[in-house]
Amino acid sequence: MATFDHSFTINNRELETLLEKMMELRCFEEKIAKLYSQGDSIVGPVHLYSGQEAVAVGVCSNLRKDDYMISNHRGHGHCLAKGATFEEMMAELHGKESGYNKGRGSSMHIMCSDLGIVGTSSVVASGIPIAAGIGLSIKMRKTNQVVVSFFGDGASNNGSFHEGLNMAALWKLPTIFVCENNNYAVSTLTSESTSVKDISVRGAAYGIPSVTINGMNVAEVAKVTREAVERARKGAGPTLIECKTYRFMAHGEGETLEYRTKEEIQKWKQMCPIDSLCEKLIKEKVLTEEKTKHMEQKIRKKIDEATKFAKESSFPHHFIKEADVQQESAIYPASSPTKEITFIQAIREALREEMRRDETVFLLGEDIRHALWGVTKGLVDEFGRERVIDTPISENGIIGVALGTALTGLRPVAEIMFADFLTLCMDQIVNQAAKVRFLSGDQMNAPMVIRSPLGLGRSAGPQHSQSFISWFMHVPGIKIAAPSNALDAKGLLKTAIRQNDPVIFIEALLLYGSKGLVPEEEYTIPFGKADVKKKGKDVTLVAISTMVPKAITACENLAKKGVDVELIDPRTLSPLDKDTIIDSVKKTTRLVIAEPECKTAGIGAEIAAIVAEEAIDYLDAPIKRVAIPDSCIPCSPSLEKIVIPNEEDIIKTILEIIS
Numbered sequence: 001m002a003t004f005d006h007s008f009t010i011n012n013r014e015l016e017t018l019l020e021k022m023m024e025l026r027c028f029e030e031k032i033a034k035l036y037s038q039g040d041s042i043v044g045p046v047h048l049y050s051g052q053e054a055v056a057v058g059v060c061s062n063l064r065k066d067d068y069m070i071s072n073h074r075g076h077g078h079c080l081a082k083g084a085t086f087e088e089m090m091a092e093l094h095g096k097e098s099g100y101n102k103g104r105g106s107s108m109h110i111m112c113s114d115l116g117i118v119g120t121s122s123v124v125a126s127g128i129p130i131a132a133g134i135g136l137s138i139k140m141r142k143t144n145q146v147v148v149s150f151f152g153d154g155a156s157n158n159g160s161f162h163e164g165l166n167m168a169a170l171w172k173l174p175t176i177f178v179c180e181n182n183n184y185a186v187s188t189l190t191s192e193s194t195s196v197k198d199i200s201v202r203g204a205a206y207g208i209p210s211v212t213i214n215g216m217n218v219a220e221v222a223k224v225t226r227e228a229v230e231r232a233r234k235g236a237g238p239t240l241i242e243c244k245t246y247r248f249m250a251h252g253e254g255e256t257l258e259y260r261t262k263e264e265i266q267k268w269k270q271m272c273p274i275d276s277l278c279e280k281l282i283k284e285k286v287l288t289e290e291k292t293k294h295m296e297q298k299i300r301k302k303i304d305e306a307t308k309f310a311k312e313s314s315f316p317h318h319f320i321k322e323a324d325v326q327q328e329s330a331i332y333p334a335s336s337p338t339k340e341i342t343f344i345q346a347i348r349e350a351l352r353e354e355m356r357r358d359e360t361v362f363l364l365g366e367d368i369r370h371a372l373w374g375v376t377k378g379l380v381d382e383f384g385r386e387r388v389i390d391t392p393i394s395e396n397g398i399i400g401v402a403l404g405t406a407l408t409g410l411r412p413v414a415e416i417m418f419a420d421f422l423t424l425c426m427d428q429i430v431n432q433a434a435k436v437r438f439l440s441g442d443q444m445n446a447p448m449v450i451r452s453p454l455g456l457g458r459s460a461g462p463q464h465s466q467s468f469i470s471w472f473m474h475v476p477g478i479k480i481a482a483p484s485n486a487l488d489a490k491g492l493l494k495t496a497i498r499q500n501d502p503v504i505f506i507e508a509l510l511l512y513g514s515k516g517l518v519p520e521e522e523y524t525i526p527f528g529k530a531d532v533k534k535k536g537k538d539v540t541l542v543a544i545s546t547m548v549p550k551a552i553t554a555c556e557n558l559a560k561k562g563v564d565v566e567l568i569d570p571r572t573l574s575p576l577d578k579d580t581i582i583d584s585v586k587k588t589t590r591l592v593i594a595e596p597e598c599k600t601a602g603i604g605a606e607i608a609a610i611v612a613e614e615a616i617d618y619l620d621a622p623i624k625r626v627a628i629p630d631s632c633i634p635c636s637p638s639l640e641k642i643v644i645p646n647e648e649d650i651i652k653t654i655l656e657i658i659s
C-alpha cells in the first residue's frame with residue numbers, strides 16, 4: 001500500500017465552504033425525497049446521496065472546472081459538487097427541456113460538457129474504463145487535466161473495474177478512482193460480496209497508489225484527493241481512494257431499508273459528515289448556530305426556486321431521430337479507379353490517410369503494432385507508439401477507453417480481434433457509446449470506429465465466425481458498415497472515421513486477400529448509399545459482405561440461363577439505403593437476400609420486413625433469404641460447406657421464385 005503523507009492543511013474558512021457545499025447536497029436530496037414521495041413530479045428512479053456528501057465535496061473541491069468527472073447512479077452529489085446548478089438538475093429530474101439532458105436522462109444520466117461531467121452511467125462500473133479512456137485522452141492531448149471516476153463498492157467486483165484499473169496503471173493515466181464503500185450494494189453487504197476487507201488493496205494489486213480513508217470526514221477526503229490530483233497532474237499516474245461511508249436513505253427511493261438495523265443506521269448517523277463538521281466549527285467559533293441556520297435557509301430557498309423553475313419548464317416534445325442525423329458529404333475522385341490493391345491494403349491506406357489528415361485519429365487494440373492480420377502493419381513506424389496503442393486483452397476495457405477518448409476530443413479506431421468478441425464489449429457499445437449523443441441532449445458525441453474481422457468460412461469454428469451485424473442493426477445510435485471489396489473498404493472506412501457517432505466496421509477475413517481497383521486520389525464513400533453492382537429486371541438480389549462475391553458469380557451463371565438479376569450491395573446496414581432496395585423491388589417484383597449470418601431475426605428478415613411494409617403490392621413471388629440455417633459454425637470444412645450458403649444456394653433460390 002502506498003503511503004499518503006496527509007501533510008496538506010485545510011483552514012477553517014475552507015472548511016466552512018466545504019460545509020456549505022455539503023449542506024447544499026443534503027438539502028437537495030431532502031427536497032427530492034419529499035417530491036418523490038408526493039409522487040407526481042420526479043421522473044424515473046432516484047438513488048439519494050445523503051450521508052456520503054463528504055466524498056463528493058472533498059474530492060471535487062480539488063478539481064478545476066475543466067477537469068472531468070464520471071458519475072454513477074447515485075450521482076446528484078457528484079454533479080452538484082462539480083458545479084451543477086439546482087435549476088438544471090431539478091429540471092432534468094422533472095424530465096424537462098431545460099434540464100441538463102433536455103429531459104432524456106433524469107437522475108441517473110446527468111451530463112454537462114461545460115462542467116466536465118462527461119458521463120453518468122446507470123450500469124454499475126461502466127464508467128470506470130471510460131474514465132481510464134479520458135485519462136488517456138488527457139495524456140495524449142497534454143492538457144494537464146485530471147478525471148475522477150466515482151463508483152460504489154459493488155462496482156469493484158465487476159470486470160470493468162479491473163480492466164479499467166489495469167489500463168490506467170499500465171499507461172500511468174491521470175485518473176483518480178474514488179470508491180464509495182457504503183457497506184452495501186442494494187441489500188448485499190460488502191462483506192458478503194467482496195473478497196477483501198479494504199477495496200484499496202485491489203488498487204495496490206495493479207500497482208496503483210491506493211488508500212482507505214474515512215469517507216465521513218470531508219477534510220480527510222479533500223487532503224487525500226489533493227495529493228492524488230497532484231500526482232495525476234505531474235504525470236505520475238492514477239490513485240485509488242476508498243472512502244468508507246454510509247448512505248442514510250434506502251438504495252433507491254420508495255425501497256425498503258429492512259435489511260439494516262436501526263442501531264446500525266443510528267451509529268452512522270452519529271458520524272454524519274455535516275453535523276460533525278458543523279459542531280467542530282461552532283466549537284472553534286468559526287461559525288455560530290445562527291449562521292448555520294441562516295446558511296441552510298438560504299440553500300433551501302434556492303432549491304425551492306429551482307423546483308418552481310423545473311415545474312414551470314416545459315416538457316420536451318422533439319428530438320433528432322437517428323435517421324435524421326446528417327451524413328458527412330462524400331469526396332468523389334476526379335478519375336476512375338486505376339490502382340490495384342488488396343482489401344487489407346485498402347484498410348491500411350484509409351487508416352494512414354486519416355491519421356495523416358487528422359492528428360486526433362489514433363488506433364488501439366490487441367497486437368496492432370505487430371498486426372496479427374497485417375492490416376495495421378508498419379503504422380507504428382510512421383505514427384509512433386502514442387498513436388498505435390497495443391492493449392491488454394480487455395475488450396470491454398478497450399471500447400470503454402476508446403469511448404473516453406472519443407468524448408474528450410479524439411477519434412479512436414479500436415480493433416476487436418474477431419467480431420465474435422464484440423459480445424464482450426456489448427455494454428460499452430450498446431449502453432454507453434450508442435447512447436451518448438441522444439442521452440446528453442446533443443451536447444456530446446462519440447466519434448469512434450470499432451473495426452472487427454469476421455472469420456466466417458475459414459474453419460475458424462463457432463466462436464470465431466460470427467459478425468452480429470443484425471444485433472447491432474437493432475441499436476439506435478450505432479452505424480454499421482460491412483464492405484465487400486477494396487474500393488468500398490477504403491472509402492467507407494475514411495467516412496467512418498469522420499463520423500460523429502460510433503461505427504462498427506465489419507471486415508471479412510475471407511475478403512482480406514481480394515484485389516480491387518481504387519482511385520489514385522483521395523475519395524470517400526457516403527454511408528447509407530447502396531452500390532447497385534449490376535442492373536437487372538427479373539429479380540433483386542441484396543447481398544452483404546462475403547456474400548457479394550458469391551452473388552456476383554451467381555448473377556453471371558444466371559445470366560447464362562436468361563435470368564437478369566439486379567444485384568445490390570447495401571455497404572452500410574445502418575443507415576440502410578432502403579430507397580434503392582424498394583425501388584429495385586418495385587421494378588423486378590422479386591427479392592432475395594443473401595447474408596453471412598443466421599436466418600432468424602437476421603439482416604434479411606429486416607430487409608424483407610421493410611419491403612413487405614413499403615412494396616408488398618409489387619411482389620410477384622415470396623421474398624427469400626439465403627442465410628446460415630440457425631446453426632453454430634462448425635470447424636470441419638465439409639460441415640462448414642453445409643452451413644455457409646454459397647453461389648449454388650443463391651442460384652437455386654432465385655430459380656425457385658422465377659419459375
Ligand SMILES: Cc1ncc(C[n+]2csc(CCOP(=O)(O)OP(=O)(O)O)c2C)c(N)n1
Pocket residue numbers: 073074122123124125151152153154155156182184185186251
Ligand atoms: C451492471 C449492473 N448490474 C446491476 C445493476 C442494478 N444495480 C443498480 S445499483 C446496484 C448496486 C450498486 O452498488 P454499489 O456499486 O456499491 O453502489 P451504491 O448503490 O451502494 O452506491 C445494482 C446491483 C446495474 N445497474 N448495473
